[in-house]
Amino acid sequence: MRIVFDLNRCLGYAQCIPLAPDVLKLNGEEAVMYDPNPDDSQRQGVLRAAASCPVQAIMVDFADNGKETKS
Amino acid sequence: MSTSALVADAVSSFKANGRIVIVGASLAGLRAAEALRDEGFAGKLTLIGDEKREPYDRPPLSKQVLKGWVPADHTMLPRSREIDAEWHLGIAATGLDRKTKNVRLANGDLIPYDRLLIATGVRSRPWFNKEEAKLKGLFTIRTSDDAEALQKALAAKPKRVLIIGAGFIGSEMASVCRELKLEVTVAERADAPLIGALGGVIGKIAAEMQRDHGVDLRTGVSVEKLEGDAAGHVRRAKLSDGTTLDVDVVVASLGSLRNVEWLEGAGLATGFWGVGCDAGCRAFDINGVVTDSIFVAGDIARAPHVLYEYQFMSAEHWDNAVIGARVAAHNMVSLEPDRRPHLLVPQFWSGQFGVNIKGTGVQSFGDEVVITQGSVKERRFAAAYGKRGRIVGAVTFNHGKWLEYYTALIEKSAPFPPPSPGYDVPTDTKPVPAEFPDVRAPTELPTVVLTGHDPTDRGAAFAPARRR
Numbered sequence: 001m002r003i004v005f006d007l008n009r010c011l012g013y014a015q016c017i018p019l020a021p022d023v024l025k026l027n028g029e030e031a032v033m034y035d036p037n038p039d040d041s042q043r044q045g046v047l048r049a050a051a052s053c054p055v056q057a058i059m060v061d062f063a064d065n066g067k068e069t070k071s
Numbered sequence: 072m073s074t075s076a077l078v079a080d081a082v083s084s085f086k087a088n089g090r091i092v093i094v095g096a097s098l099a100g101l102r103a104a105e106a107l108r109d110e111g112f113a114g115k116l117t118l119i120g121d122e123k124r125e126p127y128d129r130p131p132l133s134k135q136v137l138k139g140w141v142p143a144d145h146t147m148l149p150r151s152r153e154i155d156a157e158w159h160l161g162i163a164a165t166g167l168d169r170k171t172k173n174v175r176l177a178n179g180d181l182i183p184y185d186r187l188l189i190a191t192g193v194r195s196r197p198w199f200n201k202e203e204a205k206l207k208g209l210f211t212i213r214t215s216d217d218a219e220a221l222q223k224a225l226a227a228k229p230k231r232v233l234i235i236g237a238g239f240i241g242s243e244m245a246s247v248c249r250e251l252k253l254e255v256t257v258a259e260r261a262d263a264p265l266i267g268a269l270g271g272v273i274g275k276i277a278a279e280m281q282r283d284h285g286v287d288l289r290t291g292v293s294v295e296k297l298e299g300d301a302a303g304h305v306r307r308a309k310l311s312d313g314t315t316l317d318v319d320v321v322v323a324s325l326g327s328l329r330n331v332e333w334l335e336g337a338g339l340a341t342g343f344w345g346v347g348c349d350a351g352c353r354a355f356d357i358n359g360v361v362t363d364s365i366f367v368a369g370d371i372a373r374a375p376h377v378l379y380e381y382q383f384m385s386a387e388h389w390d391n392a393v394i395g396a397r398v399a400a401h402n403m404v405s406l407e408p409d410r411r412p413h414l415l416v417p418q419f420w421s422g423q424f425g426v427n428i429k430g431t432g433v434q435s436f437g438d439e440v441v442i443t444q445g446s447v448k449e450r451r452f453a454a455a456y457g458k459r460g461r462i463v464g465a466v467t468f469n470h471g472k473w474l475e476y477y478t479a480l481i482e483k484s485a486p487f488p489p490p491s492p493g494y495d496v497p498t499d500t501k502p503v504p505a506e507f508p509d510v511r512a513p514t515e516l517p518t519v520v521l522t523g524h525d526p527t528d529r530g531a532a533f534a535p536a537r538r539r
């Protein structure tokens with residue numbers, strides 16, 4: 001699957017990280033590091049992480065998300 | 072039919088049957104294509120890109136990819152929707168004929184357009200010595216292929232890595248080297264890392280971060296010569312201070328060059344600065360007259376910015392590509408008064424040495440800086456930049472939650488020094504000179520000359536740069 005973080009928007013709340021710990025990591029106090037093309041087996045966790053983001057900084061491919069979004 | 076009805080008819084006919092060509096198939100090109108479909112463009116859409124890979128994200132390349140955590144071909148960008156486009160990947164555009172409205176490809180094919188989007192971005196500046204540039208073990212980083220090759224070289228545990236240039240990407244790579252427990256020297260011609268973007272005051276803090284993490288940072292020096300062994304692999308670097316370093320991997324991180332060469336002879340306002348355009352992303356021709364059918368987005372675009380005395384500015388930032396592409400797409404299928412301006416307060420981020428650096432506004436437009444929040448010692452602070460009594464930019468180190476606060480001040484052209492945020496305010500909040508280096512360095516500018524006498528044939532032309 002494919003994701004991208006808008007790291008301008010990301011404020012480092014880090015709520016996403018425990019929901020997909022193999023895909024998302026915190027580097028230091030507030031910098032998120034992530035795997036942009038995680039394995040499909042990570043889908044549930046990644047979708048939950050995206051939904052949990054208070055500033056909606058995680059974009060998921062429409063094919064993985066089941067819905068089109070405004071680009 | 073009234074004129075307005077005719078125009079409305081022409082717009083809907085274009086949206087149904089027009090041809091739009093996007094040159095540049097990276098972040099800006101992809102997001103523009105998606106936005107065009109969102110806007111209801113149902114005609115023929117063509118994307119041209121010189122790299123074989125489909126659009127991918129570049130920021131992870133100098134971070135998680137180099138570290139070896141994410142493979143270089145695993146940064147493909149998510150799509151927001153189907154775009155039903157014709158793709159020409161792995162083949163560069165080599166020319167533009169505005170009279171016949173065709174883009175020429177490297178294989179000689181001509182792609183006709185009604186409207187064109189230029190999004191060819193930048194490439195990394197190559198090592199200046201062409202012979203030395205052929206040495207094995209010398210890298211630049213911009214593409215996923217670059218990152219793949221450099222990652223392999225770092226994974227082979229070189230004895231010492233030399234990074235030439237301590238901008239954001241050079242500094243990020245130095246950070247990765249230390250995370251990989253590699254010995255790394257950073258050679259920077261200026262007096263501190265990040266100085267061009269953030270000035271000397273903040274640059275000094277960045278220098279301390281590097282040294283605290285074991286980087287052998289050398290400032291005020293340039294690398295004059297690279298030497299290889301019999302097999303053509305780089306082994307030594309000679310510095311301007313007379314020292315010689317034994318190195319196995321060298322990364323030239325010298326900034327970028329804009330990909331404008333394919334537009335030579337097209338009569339647009341192109342040069343080392345990129346492609347000049349208005350705030351609505353419409354390209355200027357060489358005379359500074361706005362074109363109707365050519366648009367520009369991403370790193371290559373250079374437009375006047377209302378917040379910065381209408382100076383022409385470009386921003387090699389991720390959000391500039393995404394948001395600029397959206398504005399360009401909208402304006403490509405709209406007429407005035409429905410056209411929108413691309414009025415971005417530029418933002419960036421950089422992760423290095425465990426610190427999240429974020430910026431908003433144009434720091435280098437300022438001439439003073441003040442620490443407004445937090446503690447420099449703890450590497451957790453915010454700083455604001457000002458010029459002539461108003462705030463023009465800000466930067467945060469591990470203090471990103473406050474970035475929006477400063478963006479709002481910049482948007483309002485708030486006074487500088489800015490009003491106290493009333494939280495986590497340091498004792499000393501006196502502005503100091505920001506210490507930006509003099510940017511008036513000599514460049515090999517092509518000269519623009521005026522030609523013709525009669526009003527009908529008066530115009531501008533590029534004269535080749537004079538050899539020095």
